[in-house]
Amino acid sequence: MLSLDGITKSYGARTVLDGIRFDVVPGRLTGFVGGNGAGKTTTMRIILGVLSADAGTVTLGGAPAGADDRQRFGYMPEERGLYPKMKVLEQVVYLARLHGFSRADATTRATALLEELGLGERLDDKIEALSLGNQQRAQIAVALVHDPQVLILDEPFSGLDPLAVDVVAEVLQRRAAAGAAILFSSHQLDVVERLCDDLIIIAGGTIRAAGSRDELRALHSTLRYRLDSAADAGWLRAEPGVSVVDFEGGTALFDVDTADTAQRVLHEAVARGAVSRFAPQHPSLAQIFKEVIA
Structure with missing residues (x-):
């Protein structure tokens, strides 16, 4: 080494x-x-x-x-x-x-x-x-x-x-x-x-x-998720503990205050229609770079 x-x-x-x-x-x-x-x-x-x-x-x-x-x-x-x-x-x-x-x-x-x-x-x-x-x-x-x-x-x-x-x-x-x-x-x-x-x-x-790349991504990650669903995602704006970053139709990018809130959102989304994607969003290297040199 x-x-x-x-x-x-x-x-x-x-x-x-x-x-x-x-x-x-x-x-x-x-x-x-x-x-x-x-x-x-x-x-x-x-x-x-x-x-x-x-x-x-x-x-x-x-x-x-x-x-x-x-x-x-x-x-x-x-x-x-x-x-x-x-x-x-x-x-x-x-x-x-x-x-x-x-x-x-x-x-x-x-x-x-x-x-x-x-x-x-x-x-x-x-x-x-x-x-x-x-x-x-x-x-x-x-x-x-x-x-x-x-x-x-x-x-x-x-x-x-x-x-x-x-x-x-x-x-x-x-x-x-x-x-x-x-x-x-x-x-x-x-x-x-x-x-x-x-x-x-x-x-x-x-x-x-x-x-490691994965360690740095985890260290600088926020509780941000992406949802792709059949139903319009506008309902997320009224959910407690949720801050919508962007949404269009059934696709939404949003932050949550806890992991439990994320699970609640997933259950509600499934109840409203078919969900094709629900996943945490990890920061890109460019985002980490900007954060650590600021």
Whole structure:
């Protein structure tokens, strides 16, 4: 497990990170979200050893992460860092060889990975000839080619169309299932919500929320329900303990004061007509994000 404990970083009088603590667990995808300037990239660079912290520790498996450990890390920066004149396969093979693989092994690994990422027909194209989305896929291949134990990805879905997002997401899920610990940042909250197992929200250099996706949803949930029924839902407005948020015809979104009130509403709805849906409504990641950084 990758653990950060008390990470602090300042530039002069400006504190960029203030006592950052969180874990990235093997076999799980951890989403790392926050606004511009929140401290995500600085945190990632400290994990990688590119920047040093003023205080705090980065540990892997309970021991301080050193240079040898970081050889088993994979990193994709937000800024693309590929050589534009090199061919796609050539580029990924070159980076694999820097990790100690023979040319034959590097070529086998790079070819398989690029095919997995949907670039099998672009192996001999120069990087500069690729679309921005395909350059992003090649950048991800570079981060993955040595089968890293820890994977740090800064905005991996930037510039990808929906189909490419699905391809990359499936590749990352397979790496997590194989035991990799994966931390990725993204401004695309819908993608993070769909993909992550765990979630970290950072703002102003401090962690505002951290936990599993389901834990955070439960923690920030209200007693809000949705009702779909054959009868008009206007009667809900007269029910004690019920606050109607929105309704149209037989569909209503409403808050209740207790779980018992919700059960009473359900029984009354059934008595009035067929009920096709009655379910609690959990907050989206976007709603949780707005709540915790307010």
